[in-house]
Amino acid sequence: MTKRKFLGSEAANGLLMLSPTAIYSIVVMAAPLIAVLLFSFMTPGYLKVIWTPTLDNYAKVLSDPIYQVLLGRSLVMAATVTAVTVLTAFPIAYFISFIVSPEKKSLWLFLITIPFWTSYLIRVFLWKVILGYNGVINEAFMGLGIIHQPMTFLLYNMNSVVLTLAHSYAPFAILPIFVALEKIDRSLLEAGQDLGESRIMTFIRVTLPLAMSGVVASVLIVFIPTVGDYVTPTLVGGSSGQMIANVIQLQYFKLGNYPVGSAVSIAAMGVVTVISVIFVFANRRFMRGPQ
Amino acid sequence: MTSSPAAAAPTPKAKRPLIELRDIEKYYGDYYALRKITTDIREGEFFSLLGPSGCGKTTLLRCIAGFEELSGGNLLIDGKDMEGVSANHRPTNMVFQSYAIFPHLTVEENVGFGLRREKATKEDKARRVAEALEMVGLKGYGKRAAHALSGGQRQRVALARALILKPKVLLLDEPLSALDKKMREQMQSELRKLQRQVGITFILVTHDQEEALIMSDRIAVMFDGVIAQLDSPERLYRRPVSRKVAEFIGIMNFLPATVTGTEGGQIQLEVAGLGAIAIDAEQCPGAVKTGEASVGFRPETMTVLFEGDPEPTRGKIAGGEVEEVVYFGDMSYYDVKLDGVEKPVQISMRNVVGRPVLGRGARIRIAWEAGALVLFC
Ligand SMILES: Nc1ncnc2c1ncn2[C@@H]1O[C@H](COP(=O)(O)OP(=O)(O)OP(=O)(O)O)[C@@H](O)[C@H]1O
Ligand SMILES: [Mg+2]
Numbered sequence: 267m268t269k270r271k272f273l274g275s276e277a278a279n280g281l282l283m284l285s286p287t288a289i290y291s292i293v294v295m296a297a298p299l300i301a302v303l304l305f306s307f308m309t310p311g312y313l314k315v316i317w318t319p320t321l322d323n324y325a326k327v328l329s330d331p332i333y334q335v336l337l338g339r340s341l342v343m344a345a346t347v348t349a350v351t352v353l354t355a356f357p358i359a360y361f362i363s364f365i366v367s368p369e370k371k372s373l374w375l376f377l378i379t380i381p382f383w384t385s386y387l388i389r390v391f392l393w394k395v396i397l398g399y400n401g402v403i404n405e406a407f408m409g410l411g412i413i414h415q416p417m418t419f420l421l422y423n424m425n426s427v428v429l430t431l432a433h434s435y436a437p438f439a440i441l442p443i444f445v446a447l448e449k450i451d452r453s454l455l456e457a458g459q460d461l462g463e464s465r466i467m468t469f470i471r472v473t474l475p476l477a478m479s480g481v482v483a484s485v486l487i488v489f490i491p492t493v494g495d496y497v498t499p500t501l502v503g504g505s506s507g508q509m510i511a512n513v514i515q516l517q518y519f520k521l522g523n524y525p526v527g528s529a530v531s532i533a534a535m536g537v538v539t540v541i542s543v544i545f546v547f548a549n550r551r552f553m554r555g556p557q
Numbered sequence: 558m559t560s561s562p563a564a565a566a567p568t569p570k571a572k573r574p575l576i577e578l579r580d581i582e583k584y585y586g587d588y589y590a591l592r593k594i595t596t597d598i599r600e601g602e603f604f605s606l607l608g609p610s611g612c613g614k615t616t617l618l619r620c621i622a623g624f625e626e627l628s629g630g631n632l633l634i635d636g637k638d639m640e641g642v643s644a645n646h647r648p649t650n651m652v653f654q655s656y657a658i659f660p661h662l663t664v665e666e667n668v669g670f671g672l673r674r675e676k677a678t679k680e681d682k683a684r685r686v687a688e689a690l691e692m693v694g695l696k697g698y699g700k701r702a703a704h705a706l707s708g709g710q711r712q713r714v715a716l717a718r719a720l721i722l723k724p725k726v727l728l729l730d731e732p733l734s735a736l737d738k739k740m741r742e743q744m745q746s747e748l749r750k751l752q753r754q755v756g757i758t759f760i761l762v763t764h765d766q767e768e769a770l771i772m773s774d775r776i777a778v779m780f781d782g783v784i785a786q787l788d789s790p791e792r793l794y795r796r797p798v799s800r801k802v803a804e805f806i807g808i809m810n811f812l813p814a815t816v817t818g819t820e821g822g823q824i825q826l827e828v829a830g831l832g833a834i835a836i837d838a839e840q841c842p843g844a845v846k847t848g849e850a851s852v853g854f855r856p857e858t859m860t861v862l863f864e865g866d867p868e869p870t871r872g873k874i875a876g877g878e879v880e881e882v883v884y885f886g887d888m889s890y891y892d893v894k895l896d897g898v899e900k901p902v903q904i905s906m907r908n909v910v911g912r913p914v915l916g917r918g919a920r921i922r923i924a925w926e927a928g929a930l931v932l933f934c
Contacts, residue, residue: 451655451657453653453654453655453657454657454659454660456624456644456651456653456657457651457653457657457659458670459624459643459644459645460622460624460644460645460649460650460651460719461645461650461670461671461718461719461722462645462646462671462673462674462722463645463671463673463674464645471670471673472659475661476660476661551661552661
C-alpha cells in the first residue's frame with residue numbers, strides 16, 4: 267500500500283483553505299470564551315481579579331435566588347419570543363413559498379429585510395415612540411376617546427421586550443423556514459391528496475414534517491441570542507423586564523466583578539446549550555435529509 | 558349486430574366504459590392545451606396516451622386525477638360526473654413521474670400513507686402493506702428510509718402505494734422515463750403483468766412509441782391537444798390514419814402516388830417506383846380522394862431478393878440500387894433508391910446465415926405486396 271503524501275493532497279488543500287476562517291474563529295470566538303471560562307474560576311477582588319482558582323463564584327450563582335429568577339425569566343422570555351416569532355414567521359414563509367409567483371419571490375424576500383436598513387437601536391427607540399406613555403398608540407386611543415388614561419402596560423415590561431425582539435428576529439426566522447418550504451417537491455403535496463388526504467391533512471402529514479428542519483433552525487436562531495439579549499431589556503424592559511444579560515453587565519462594568527460576571531455567563535451558556543441540544547435531539551427525526 | 562351470439566354475450570368487464578371523456582377542454586391562460594377530447598376508456602384495459610412533448614398528455618392525465626380543473630366538457634368516472642370532486646375523493650391513484658415518494662417516511666409508511674382513513678386494525682393495515690410490498694417485489698424493504706432507494710425501487714414503492722388503495726383507475730405519468738434501458742424493459746413487462754393480475758384500468762402516459770406498443774391494449778395518439786388516432790397497437794402500426802401518426806409510430810416510407818379511381822371496394826393507384834396497382838379500400842384508413850396522395854409501407858414489408866433466392870410466389874418485383882447499409886447484427890437496414898423515385902426508402906432485412914450483407918451501389922431486386930401498403934390522401 268502506498269502512503270499518500272500529505273502535502274499537496276486534498277486534505278492539505280482543504281485545511282489550507284479553511285485556515286483563515288479557522289484562525290479568525292479561534293481569535294474572535296474561542297479566545298474570549300476561554301478568557302471568560304478562566305475568569306469564572308478566579309477569586310474576585312475589589313475592581314480586580316485575584317489569580318487564585320476557586321469554585322465560590324459558581325456556588326454563589328447557584329445559591330443566590332436573583333440569578334435563578336433572572337435566568338428563569340430570560341428563558342421564559344426567550345421561549346415566548348421564539349414562539350411568537352416562529353409562529354408568525356411560518357405563515358409568512360409559507361405565503362412567499364407557496365402563494366407568491368416564482369418571479370416575485372425575491373422581491374418579497376427583499377421587502378422582508380427592509381427593517382434592517384436602520385440600526386437596531388433606532389428600531390428599538392421607534393418601538394418606545396409607538397408604545398410609550400405619550401406614544402403613538404396611547405395618543406391615538408385617547409384622541410379617539412377609547413381610553414382616558416394612557417395605558418402603562420405597553421412599555422417597560424416583558425410585553426414590550428417580547429414585541430420588540432419578535433419584530434427584530436422575524437427575518438431570521440422566516441428565511442430558514444422559507445428555504446425548507448422551497449425544497450419541498452410540489453408533487454409530494456399532490457401525492458398526499460391523490461392518496462386521499464385533504465389539503466389540511468396533507469399539510470399536517472407532508473408539508474409540516476418536511477418544513478421542520480427549517481422550523482428547528484429558526485427556533486435556535488431566535489432562542490439562543492434572545493436569552494442573552496441586553497440592549498432590548500435595557501431600553502424597553504423597565505425593572506420587571508430585566509434579564510440575565512443585565513446582571514452580567516452589572517457585574518462586569520458597574521461592579522467590576524469579572525469572576526462572578528463570568529460565572530453567570532458560563533452558567534447561562536450551559537443552560538442554553540443543554541436546552542438547545544435537548545430540542546434538537548427531540549426533533550432529530552425531522553433532521554434526516556432527503557438525499 | 559345485436560343478434561349475433563358474440564355480441565349478445567359480451568364480456569362485460571372488457572366492454573364497459575369506465576372513464577368517459579366528453580368534449581374535454583383545457584386552457585392555460587390563452588393556451589389551448591386540450592381541444593375537445595372525447596373518448597371512452599374501458600374497464601380493465603391498459604390504455605396509453607402517446608404523443609410528442611407538449612401535446613397535452615400530462616394535462617389530460619391531471620384532469621382525470623383532479624389536479625386540473627376542466628375549462629369545458631365533462632368527465633365521468635364509473636358513470637359519475639367528476640365536476641367539483643377533488644383529487645382526494647376520486648377513485649383514481651397516480652404514479653408520478655418523479656415518483657413523489659415522501660422522503661421523511663420509511664418505505665412502509667409511504668406504502669401505508671393512504672390507509673390512514675380506512676377503518677381497519679393496525680395488524681390488518683400492516684398485513685396489507687406487506688402484501689403490497691411483496692406484489693411489487695420489495696418484500697423485506699419496509700423499514701428502509703425512502704430516500705435511500707434506487708430509482709427502480711422508488712418506482713415500485715410508488716406503485717405499491719397507489720395499488721394498495723385498490724383504485725378503479727391507476728394513472729401513470731411517464732413512470733419509466735427515469736430508469737435506464739434495462740430496468741425500463743424489465744419494468745415494462747412487470748407492469749403489464751401486474752395490470753393483468755390486479756385487473757385495474759391503467760392509463761399510461763408516454764412519449765415512447767415502443768413502450769406504448771409493448772404494453773397497451775389500446776393507444777391514443779395525441780398531437781396538439783387532440784387525439785389523432787385511438788386503436789390497438791397492431792392497427793396503429795399497420796393502419797395509421799395519417800402520415801403524422803405513421804411517422805410517429807415506427808418508421809414508414811412514403812412514395813408519391815396518384816389515386817386514379819375507386820370501384821368495388823378497390824382503389825386504383827399509380828405509385829412512383831411501383832407502377833399501377835389496386836389496393837383494398839380498407840388500406841386507406843382516412844378518407845379517399847382521387848388525385849395526389851402518398852403511399853406508405855413499413856421497412857420490413859419489402860424483401861430484398863438475393864442471388865439464388867426462389868422467385869416469390871406472391872407479390873411483385875421492383876428494382877433499385879443500394880445507397881447505404883447500416884449493419885445492426887441481427888438486422889441490416891438498407892437505404893434503397895427505387896427505380897424512378899428520388900428519395901431513398903428504408904428496407905430492413907433479417908441477417909440469415911449464408912446471406913451476404915450487400916454493399917453500397919449494388920443493384921437489387923425487391924419483392925413487395927400490395928397488401929402492405931397504406932394510402933394517405
Ligand atoms: N401550468 C401550466 N401553465 C401554463 N401552461 C402549461 C401548464 N402546464 C402545461 N402547460 C402547457 O400545456 C401544454 C401541454 O403540456 P403537458 O404537460 O400536458 O405536455 P405533455 O404532453 O405531458 O408533454 P411532455 O411529454 O413534455 O411531458 C404544453 O405546451 C405546456 O407548455
Ligand atoms: Mg408530461
